[in-house]
Amino acid sequence: MTTSTSARPAGPGASHRGLQDPTRRPGEWAILQFLRGSATIAILTTAGIVASLFPAAISFFREVQTVHGVSFLEFATGTFWAPDFANPSFGVLPIVVGSSIVVVLALLVSVPVGLLSAIYLSEYAPARVRRIIKPALEVLEGVPTVAVGLFAFWFLRPTAQEAFPNLPWTGPFAILIGGMAVGLITVPLMASVSDDAMRQVPQSLREAAYALGDSKARVAIRVVVPAAISGIVAGIVLAASRAVGETMIVLLAAGAGNPNLSFNLFAGVQTMTAFIAGKATGDIAQGTLIYDTVFAVGSLLFLVTLSLNLFAIRFVRRFREVYE
Amino acid sequence: MNADPTPEHALPDAAAAPTVGSSMPGGSGSSETASTGFDLSTALGGARADDEERARAEVVFEADRLSVFYGDFQAVRDVSMQIHAKEITAFIGPSGCGKTTLLRSFNRMNDLIASARVEGGLRYHGEDVYGEGVSPVIVRRKIGMVFQKPNPFPKSIYDNVAYGPRVLKWKKSDLDDVVEESLTRAALWDEVKDRLDQSALGMSGGQQQRLCIARAIATKPDVLLMDEPCSALDPIATLRIEDLMRELKDEYSIVIVTHNMQQAARVSDYTAFLTVDIDDESGQRTGELVEMDRTDRIFTNASDPRTEAYVSGRFG
Incomplete structure (x- = not known):
């Protein structure tokens, strides 16, 4: 026994002296810096966007004020948006309303469809079905929006007119179709976030309701959905944020160009994103008013989505605290 | 002493x-x-x-060679017992002996687990609980349940108690009375009458459990199943729940699963002792009923040596 012990190399405990590492580790330091740098990229990107958007936006407001005599209030409340006309007009309301219509229509589609999908996935679907539906939903989320836009413009719009010929369809575009198509692509987001929130609801709450003789559908609606409501609201806000920022679908299906304030769902209505995408082509020169206009609208859009996302994050936090 | x-x-x-x-x-x-x-x-x-x-009042439950399985795993084997009305029946036994599984088979809560199935007979007032056409929803309306961990809904105190009556579509005008009566019965009314609209999650653990009892008795079920109702509570809250059980005994048949032998001795009229049978070959642990008798006999004069060993603290 003693002989075999002495044959082994001495372990680190053999000597009680020397707690310092004799080898230096420069690799550790480099790895740390690399990881830290990667984590910083997202933040730097946001800062870069702000830095590129806002100076041009500020110069836009200065220029419309001095050259065209348009105050910020007139910009925010004006109802004719034609910044590139010979006699330009800078009332941003038509495109803000266009974006708002898209958000409302998209949520009208994605909230009920997404929520019902989530109830099915979380409360009803057997594990085997879940394993198929979840990735399938993610495929829809991954379809390039330009493809969805083409689908909306070339298929949904004519099909809708065939199905409902008596509705007042005007021209090749319809914001109704664009908004609903945006709603369809936000269904997976809505379903996924709501499903996660509902699966967080402790099983003990469902058992409490079942033990009181409640049926499955009512347990889902009266216990699970209310208990998951903060997460579901977070999903709605994220879907709204996504709809505000959606570009290709609305550009293709709802068009870009109508300068008037319009609530006509059956005609093209311009959104903030469609305006930017339509104007930001290679032939606008830096420093011109129209160039600055694009950045001003971009800043507005950025602020809207930022506030929506901050709101959603607050809700998600609250929802995390419910059961702890 | x-x-x-x-x-x-x-x-x-x-x-x-x-x-x-x-x-x-x-x-x-x-x-x-x-x-x-x-x-x-x-x-x-x-x-x-x-x-x-x-x-002894009439028989509420009669189990006849009742077995419960989770998939291929047999959790409870061949339990035959009678549970009488207006008595407190305690299930005691070591961990894994199937007490909770057995209890949950009485109101078909095990139906919520996809792999669970039952063999043998279980009659409730003579009617087969697992018979064809029997609705688990209706079963659970007659047989209420209180769980191990207090599980109030994240709703107001009032809405928690009113949940069951609303499921049964009782008249809105009656709800106030039902809520007051149930909370009074659960010895909670005086503590909460001024904050019925506040969230139940702000209550202490003992209050939450009494709220869960109030919620369970609001619809006046016939039986109250209690699955270790005091295991998450401190001794004072535990004694309050035990007092409450003794009071509720006038109106309800109560079946309680407990890890705490003193609790079974204190509150129950009849006690069923279950144990674990470990299969020599497969190592499967299956619960079995050893004996069921008046509680005083189980604790002082058990007929099976395994019961005696358990209640005297020699194992489990």
Whole structure:
């Protein structure tokens, strides 16, 4: 026994002296810096966007004020948006309303469809079905929006007119179709976030309701959905944020160009994103008013989505605290 | 310690003894009467055992070789027992002996687990609980349940209690009364009457559990199943729940699963002792009923040595 012990190399405990590492580790330091740098990229990107958007936006407001005599209030409340006309007009309301219509229509589609999908996935679907539906939903989320836009413009719009010929369809575009198509692509987001929130609801709450003789559908609606409501609201806000920022679908299906304030769902209505995408082509020169206009609208859009996302994050936090 | 006869205990005996002769024709039925040495004594003894049986209310549950499986795993094997109305029946036994599984098969809560299935018979007032066409939803409306961990809904105190009545679509105008009555019955009314609209999650653990009891009795079920209702509570809250159970016994049949033998001894009328049978080959652990008897007999004079070993703390 003693002989075999002495044959082994001495372990680190053999000597009680020397707690310092004799080898230096420069690799550790480099790895740390690399990881830290990667984590910083997202933040730097946001800062870069702000830095590129806002100076041009500020110069836009200065220029419309001095050259065209348009105050910020007139910009925010004006109802004719034609910044590139010979006699330009800078009332941003038509495109803000266009974006708002898209958000409302998209949520009208994605909230009920997404929520019902989530109830099915979380409360009803057997594990085997879940394993198929979840990735399938993610495929829809991954379809390039330009493809969805083409689908909306070339298929949904004519099909809708065939199905409902008596509705007042005007021209090749319809914001109704664009908004609903945006709603369809936000269904997976809505379903996924709501499903996660509902699966967080402790099983003990469902058992409490079942033990009181409640049926499955009512347990889902009266216990699970209310208990998951903060997460579901977070999903709605994220879907709204996504709809505000959606570009290709609305550009293709709802068009870009109508300068008037319009609530006509059956005609093209311009959104903030469609305006930017339509104007930001290679032939606008830096420093011109129209160039600055694009950045001003971009800043507005950025602020809207930022506030929506901050709101959603607050809700998600609250929802995390419910059961702890 | 408890054998120490207090004067209060001694008094009635001393007072009763001299009256034996005079009150004889009345037949008071006390043990002193029997000791007078008549032929009558044996007859009286027999009559008392019969009386004891007759005094027990009707049978609520009758399990006949009831087995519960989770997939291929047998959790409970061949349990046969009767549970009587207006009594507290305790299930005791070591961890993994299937007490909770057995309890949850009584109101078909196990149906919520896809792999769970039941073999053998379980009758509720003579009706097969697992019979064809029996709705688990209706079963659970008659057989209420209180869980191990208090599980109030994240709703107001009022809405928690009103949940069951709303499921049954009771008239809105009755709800206030039902809520007050249930909370009073659960010894919680005075503590919460001024904050019925506040969230139930702001209550203490003991209050939450009493709220869950109030919620369970709001619809006046026939049976109350309690799955270790005090295991998450401190001793004072535990005693309050036990007092409550003794009060509720007038109206409800209560079945309680408990890890705490003192609790079973304190509150229950009848006790079922279950144990784990470990299969030599597969190592599967299956719960079995060892015996079921009056609680005092289980704790002082058990007929099976395994029961005796368990209640005296020699295993489990």
